[in-house]
Amino acid sequence: MTNRIKAIAFALLNCYFIINVSAQDSEIKINYTINTNKNVDFNYEKNDLGSYTINLKFTNLINSSNAIEQHFTVKSYSGHFLTLSPQNKDQGVGFAYQYSYIRGKLNPKYNAGFVYLLPCKKHKKVMVADVAFVGARFLGKTTPEDWKVYFFYTPNEDTVTAVRKGLVVEVKDLYETEASADLAYKSNVNEIIVEHEDGTLATYRGFKKGSVVVKLGQTVLPGTTLGLNSKFSINYSFGITLLVTYLKSIDIESSRDTQNSKSLYGFVDPHFCTAENANTTLTAQQEYTEADTPEIVGKELTKKELKQLINKDGSGL
Template identity: 60%
Template sequence: MMKHHFSALVLFFSIFCGTTTNINAQERPLKVTYTVNSDKTVAFEYEKTDPGSYTVILKFRQLSNCSESDEQELSAVHYSGSLLTLKPTDKERGIGFSYTYASIRGKLRPKYDADFIYILPCKKGTKVKVSDVGFLGAKYFGNTTPEDWKVYKFYTQTEDTVTAVRKGIVVSVKDLYETGDANNAVYSSKVNEMIIEHADGTLATYKGFKHGSIAVKEGQTVFPGTALGINSQSNANSKPGIILSVSYLKSTEGIGLEGKTLQNSKSLYGFVTPHFYTDGNANEVLAVKQEYTAADSPDILKKEFTKKELKQRIK
């Protein structure tokens, strides 16, 4: 006889606002259901409204008459689809099971090109000054800075357009906070942001948009140089800027465990140090406190285009 079904979802994700890697409860982005078939197999499926990729951690608290492992790390890329089908060891009897599940944004341990060349997040010809953004988790929460932590802030003299550094799909947009009355706070979690997922599974997180300026929608495909919105001041004494990180899901360790808090958590995401195409250098790792001028080339802009997209651009 099948055991009672228990389901629980906990969403973990990283916040990159010159902040800490954070763990927050959110509304469910993904729902897991199951069907018991006439041949006694059990099919697990998912549905989600978020256009981005997720990794689902399916944990069986009890599992009998089945040889599958007690914990599964599964990929959920589309808006709905199949996750796993349990098959009975003894085909004459049903499978007994109870389970929980959790989900986290991103493809787990994707194969990405660490030398991929991005363009700067601003219009061609724009000058930007670059600074490193520190890991405030170490300062405020006692956490250890991830070894590969790399988050940049790009400053402009006046408010200016923020552009996509690479082709991708907009998977999250948050435009919630007024930015016209910047105060003197050193740090605030109330920032407007978006996440763009690239084809190789990396995630570009942009933070610091002027309220009401975001020009793209979730699910939209953007290209290098696509206008995303306008940057803003983080406080009254700063120049307008945008924070950018490129990350990837490297671990699901501890997801769903009781007692996992901001203080004892580790980053589940790895960070990429991007190489940029700039005016005067076709492959540059940025140095802090330096000024760079945005540039591009046909090869950089069209590198990830499909044949259909190339034809559309030629017309």
């Protein structure tokens, strides 16, 4: 069972990364304004939530000392990110440019030892499986050195919760999840992406259609219900795939090489707080219990958020 789970999960992940890198349709648009002092202001409009990195490359640049290629992290829906100033103030700046963009902040400073919750309700138990890189198994590609993806599964349909506080930046609740056939993998799954304060991204994949209860732009707290897990095949358990990543490269062209593509995202091997161990990395084919740990839950929360959780739970977190 475990090997088949491994094959399934990354068939979907590989699709996720490539689509987000290559689909340059309308998430971000760049425009510029030439001012009376001959400075050129570059601005952006962004239709998507969360952080994006813009890679701007000038194919022609005259009368300016700016670097030919630069990258910028943008979070708001619109704003200014670059000004070109002429070296010779009597002449304008000549330029031509191209740009690309990708979700995430490039090489964010994150705490590799940060402790996460399990993606289940308090005192619930989940089994854990490692998820393998399907590109290595079927396509002869090399597994990323830092590869780490987990599959959390339960004997029956169960609740999936947030492992950490963050902003919901993507919700996909489109695909039917009736397990009516013995599938080796399924390319279309429902997912939620949550961006954390330190720039890491938690991607939860495999929700039952119609069960997602969070919305785009919502701040979820640790333990917040996200939806229900699902089973895509009659021969598999109910489960959810979880990966925590960060943007480590903006070499988008290399990612389009179908034979030798490299992941633009690095993978975090999360530490988890469980009833068995307050700070541990997980071992495949082991069962873990979600702990009642207010000190873990509250460490990133504001006083208002702490009060909200206390009121929700009654006597405490």
